[in-house]
Amino acid sequence: MRRSIATVSLSGSLADKLTAIGGAGFDGVEIFENDLVSSRMSPEDVRHRAAGLGLAVELYQPLRDFEAVPPALLERNLRRAEHKFAVMRRLGATRLLVCSTVSPDSVDDDELAAEQLRTLAERAAQHGIQIAYEALAWGRHVSDYLHSWRIVRMADHPNLGLCLDSFHILSRDADPYAIETIPGEKIFFLQLADAPTLPMDVLYWSRHYRCFPGQGDLDLPGFTAHVLRAGYDGPLSLEIFNDIFRQAAGMRTALDAMRSLAFLEETVGERLGGSAASLAPPPPPVVPTGFAFVELAVPSTAAPGEQLSSLGFVRTGVHAGKPVELWEQGGARILLNTGSPESEDGPALGAIGLESPDPAASVKRAEALLSPVLPRTRGPRDAPLDAVAAPDGTELFFCRTRHADHSSWTDDFTEGRRDPAGDAAEITRIDHVALTQPWHHFDEASLFYRSVLGLRPHESLELPDPYGLLRSRAVSTGDGAVRMALNVAYAGGPSRAPDAARQHIALASRDIVATVRRARAAGAAPLPIPDNYYDDLEARHDLGAERHRTLRELGLLYDRDEHGEFLHFYTATSGRVFFEVVQRIGGYRGYGAVNAPIRLAAQHAVPGGARPL
Template identity: 60%
Template sequence: MRTSIATVSLSGSLTEKLTAAARAGFDGVEIFENDLLAAPLTPEEVRARCADLGLSIDLYQPMRDMEAVPADVFARNLRRARAKFALMNRLGTDTVLVCSSVSPLAVDDDALAAEQLARLADLAQDFGIRVAYEALAWGRHVSTYDHAWHIVQSAGHPALGTCLDSFHILSRGSDPKGIEDIPGEKIFFLQLADAPPLAMDVLQWSRHHRCFPGQGGFDVAGLVRHVLHTGYSGPLSLEVFNDVFRQAEAGPTAVDAHRSLLVLKETVGLTTPPAPVVPTGVAFAELVTADAEPVSAVLAALGFARTARHRGKPVDLWEQGEARVLVNTAGAVRRDGTRLAAIGLESPDPAAAARRAEAFLAPVLPRRRAPEDAPLDAVAAPDGTELFFCATDRPARPDWRADFADTGHTPRETGVRRIDHLALTQPWHHYDEATLFHRGVLGLHGQESVDVADPYGLLRSRAVTNADGSVRIALTVGAAPSDDTVHAQHVALATDDVVAAARRFTEAGGRLLPIPANYYDDLAARYEFAEGELETYRALGILYDEDAYGVFRHCYTHTVGRVFFELVQRDGGHRGYGAVNAPVRLAAQHTAR
């Protein structure tokens, strides 16, 4: 099934939007009227440009406030429509979108609406054009898809059909099952958009907060299944109004958009791409730094030892238990500080995982390696983090650790067992894309998004995880572009006894993040602790949380560059990440900074 995107979904000039859509792999576009009006190109030049790019023009939109109006107003509407139909002939497109009226002049008269839409379709037919009538969720008298279809049915004109829009249908809570009562040939167009669940005016919700399918809370896939049952054979087209997308670079946004349709098509059974290969663990976290000494000191205090060094690159392997951290000093710029640049993911089938990633438009990263180096497949996440698919401790596959020469050093026991989770700060315009990427490409499950108060703004965070929690990645974004560099990334290390681990860390010279005394006064009011327990937490800066499954205790090291470490203890299957404590941690980090 062909894919299309409305030019309103992308930023830039019309030419830039068309180029981005073509490069991302779309088959066609909807030309939004404002984009054409502002373009220096003639309609013929736009048509030629689309043809050169391999794009069809699937829809021209929107035509507004056409139906159920007084006779003199409708006469003016027909005059305007005639000019637009002639324009569409010049563009080379044969379908126009007509939105249900929001005009105060429109009357609540379905018979008049059907009559005037039939006359509009008569005129359109003279130009070889079809009219797709759509119910706006905030339409003055027609606001549901079944009402719009009733009017189209009553008009009974071959050049008049309906346009279905997932946002307008699902935002109102309409049951999409009724779509199956519409003949497929009378569904002239299908527009798709998702949205997060918000309690706000539907018009503002629509104009500012739509997102691509799979990035919000709507069952867009369920709606598409109903549409497919009708026999609809037109394109799957994205129409997404979003303030962030309008400011972000068009190219990456178009790729994100196309990826969302690839995931959707797989979900509804239209395609069978390579199956997801869900990672089974974290092989390593790689830190890039221009100065290895500060981060090495923190790792040493945590009980890690520099157990190996890469045979051909300035990369050290630090280990304790199953937790592995690579410290890479190749190519780092001192002003960037230390940052989390790559993650090694344990994979049952690294080659298949890479094929899946490539099929869903993840850029495969070229890798400079010596002939004897392990052949690791790597792709880039939307934020630029490199993801390596690894097979550690499996004799049948190359082990990445064979690239490292043993140093003979042994880790000091401090109770660190493995990497519990990783937190990645996302560029402000890639948050939704990152969630879809980790779900669609890696097969991870996205948890609910949470908002966290920061002393200077607001953070949004969403964790993605595999079924058993052996892979957990928290994706975080600030409220403004400047937040990309303000907020740090971190590596959380699992331990069976966070108190003992914290004490060993401080005894080895490590510095834990001081937590204000007021926090512990509040803990005393909310929970009951054993004698001396709260005093221990206060002395070490350990934070505490509970959920329905268990208890979470955690503390933080000081920040090195853009990275800090967290020691965590999960008891009883606790599933969270200490979000309730995040405002206190963020304030403490700002104070320390």
């Protein structure tokens, strides 16, 4: 199917928007009236620029407050419409969006609305233009798509049909199943927008929180499947109103938009099965099976590995051609890179290796979803290892570690020092990685990990900290082999700036008490937790006196859910990075979110408490 987007969805001038939309590979564009009115480009200029970028002008919008009005106002509205028809001829547009009225001058009279829309359609037909009537969720008299369809049927004109907008329908909890009863040829246009579930006025919700498919909580695949089953064969078009997109770079937003449509076509295709021939889904996802490694950029002047040693890691290899060390414990692998420019301000998380059943297929999937392979300097003997960039700049490598049928990245490392103490392997693997996102990339990141990697999104949380709020959303594989927590600090002043850049690596321990005692013996005490926390914990949970004493003594935090228990502690921050050690008991599925405010307050209270890695 053709893919389209409304110019209102991007930031910048109309010329910039068209360039970004064409550059992202869209087939068509909706021209939003305000973008044209404020542009120095003539309608002919817009038409020619769009054509040169391979874009069809699919729709001109909107004509507001038209129907069910007194005769004198109808004449003024028809005059407005004739002017728009003239502009549309110059643009090369053949569809006009008409929104259901919100005018206080209108009356609740379906027959009058139908009669006046028929008059409009008759005028439009003389210019070769179709009228797509849309029920606004906040329309004064018409706010439901079935109501708008009733009026279109009453008008009974071939140049009058419907525009179906996913937000206007799903935000009202209307059942979209009845869309399948509407003849496909009477659905003139389809607009798509997702949104997070928020308890607020629908107009404010629409203007500030719409997002691309896959970034919110609405059932866009189900909605779109109903429209296609009805026989609609026009473009899939995005219409987004969002404060973040209005401030983001247009090209980046357009690429994210295209990724969302490709992912939507895939999920709709799964719903439709064999009847989805018109869709063009990307190659199937290759879900990662675990973490191969996490790479940290560390200053060359630091003593690499000191904190890792205190946690029981040992250096097991040195890269043959790069200043990179491999540190291991159990199945957890940490790379320390002293040659990266990112290390100037202290350790920083720069790359994540993901175990892939088929690295080449993982790359094809990423490229199809507009995440190209990053250029990389590779020595003649280096293992072939491709990476793509996550929205925050973190490099994601697709690996097969120590498999007989695939070259392993570990072969690039010569054997280094081994310590018999490391054989205890209390730490068994990397449990999860928490990545702090730039505030304007959060929704993009959620879609990226969901679409490119096939991870499942979890509920979005808002966590208090002493200086504002932290928004967090976890994504994971179904079995929990790969878990990532995406965080963004979106409230607070300049004092939050140092914290907004923090990343952390959570390590799974089979005996967290032994791990914390080892760390303490090595001089690396966990992040100090106030006694008040443990007083409150005793009030909330009866864990037995001895267990409470152990938690308090060792600085361990506690959580539980219906599946099991969770013990964890945090190290001091070094540069931008800190470690978390966790032990999941039973089938605990969370991330200790209830304790995040305690951690944040403790980190604020210990400035400069960093230790070398």
